[in-house]
Amino acid sequence: MAQAESPGLNEACQTVERKVYKDIRELVTIDLDTASNVEVRVLANQILAAANADSLPILPRVIQERLDGTADDLRAFLTTDLQNAWSTDLRITVVRTLTDAGANVKAAAQKALDEGTIDAYLAHLNDGLYAARELDCASQPTPTPSATPSATPSGTPSATTTVAPTPTSSASLDAPGGEGGGLPVTGADTATVAGIGGVLLLLGGVGYLIGRRRRSRFVA
Template sequence: MRWKIPAGVLMALAFLIPAAPAVAQAGSPGLDKACQTAERKVYKDIRELVTIDLDTASNTDVRVLANQILAAATADSLTTLPGKMQQQLDGAADGLRAFLKTNLQTTWSTDLRVAVNQTMTAAGANVKTAGQKALDDGTVDAFLAYLNNGLYVARALDCASEPPPSASASPSPSPSPSVSASSSAAPALPVTGTNIFFLVLAGSALILLGSGIVLVARRFRT
């Protein structure tokens, strides 16, 4: 009974150890979409995992390989492959073997194409040009070369051609509203009380009128 425990441990390690590098895929620092320094996302070349002969390998070896591919596809956030691989693992051994032989490459290539297109959304001119070149090539090697290196080279060029974040973030000074002459001048004081000028004028007129009446009255008396 003792040999069963080490065998079980080795089987568990066969599933877990190969998957560990795929989960922690990260490359040298690069620039993200916001032109900030971040770790590169490195897409795994799944072909390197296929080290067995799918025609002659045992069902156990095929399942180990399928789990390794599932871990790598999940770490890369691929669109379709993780779900299809899990579906095949839940099914019959013959179906899993057939999928690995015939459909794995096509499904993986389609997911890489989708990943390339996603990087081109709202991207700069250099990224779009490099991404389109990879799409036009259409091979897995071109997709991987772009996603793992070409994308970051093109993004660095786009970020270098853009204004620095501080300049682009600060809003352009809006023209100050023109101040009219009436508003720029000192505000006029409100007119209060009686107008002194008119009072003086009226008083002078009354005095002159009174003086004239007095002179006329004196003349009549004389």
């Protein structure tokens, strides 16, 4: 079965649980030539479980086919063909580690493929792959943080701030002495004032005449 060991890095340089591929040879603890059919089937199921846990592409299907067949076929496969099928699975798994890999992972994988042995494949998948990934991840450039524009201080008006106009004093430059005078009256207001003045003037004249007649009668 796949075992959990110290964490390692995945393809995205993220820390993950390291996967350790089982050495299936350690499961074969019986003499296949003298073992009973039951013992052979038990061993085959143990190997099948390990192959499934390691997600091997070929071995699980082949073992299941032999388990569904005769006891002699199963025994013959475990004796002569098991290691060849398992070695092919491990080689395929090593090749898969080359996908989107860095320079160090590619070099380590190619070295294991060149050696072409089960021990070389297991060493790469269980240790060499993670060591090479650490080197590739360490060589990647550190992302540069983008500059954040500073906020405009609240006390300083920005370029888009609209400045309110200063209220105009009630005093007008046209007023005498520059104080207290209002704007000159013009237009309709001027006609109204003139009319009222005329009426007052007429009433004043009438009052004057009446008063004069009264004084004349009193004297007589």
